[in-house]
Amino acid sequence: MAKSDDLTARLTRVPRFADLSKRELAKVADAGRLVHLPAQWSLMAETTPADKAYVLLTGTAEVRRKGAVVATVGAGDLIGEIGVLQKKLRTAAVVSTSELEVVHFTNEDLSRLAEEIPAFGRALEATAAAHAD
Structure with a gap:
């Protein structure tokens, strides 16, 4: 299995990405x-x-x-999307409490993916709305 195939498979377990097709998840993994x-x-x-x-x-x-500490996040969570989407300074700090395995996206990656994959954009917006509460 190729590295991006493995990452694509792992991204299928992210609840916010439930509406993305396998092909769309592969684009996310590649980015x-x-x-x-x-x-x-x-x-x-x-x-x-x-x-x-x-x-x-x-x-x-x-x-x-x-x-x-205002929240604890773990596997399947997205972090950092509010500042990227709203083009604002960070509203919080995030510090790992254990070893982490993460998928890193630049703000350019996120913007491009949100434009190319509407379901990805909706997932980011829904996450930002949930984090704003």
Whole structure:
């Protein structure tokens, strides 16, 4: 099985991507980059430019605002999409609490995918709306 085929298969387990076809998931997999991160790694800092977003495949991370933990995220969660979609500074910091395996997307990747794959754009919007609550 090719590396992108494996990643495509793993992305089928992301609940927000349930409406994407296998072909669409393959495009998403091709656009992303699989990254392994250690525990206590800062994925993004509060009030910094939004230049990336992630899909968590394994592990957990804390979402922090002004140092206080406001949420815990894990496998299947998307993070960083609000700042990218709204073209705003980050509203929170995210720090891994375990080793992570993530798919990294640049803001250009996300914008292009959202335009090319409407179901992907809807998944990002739904995630951003849920995170805004």
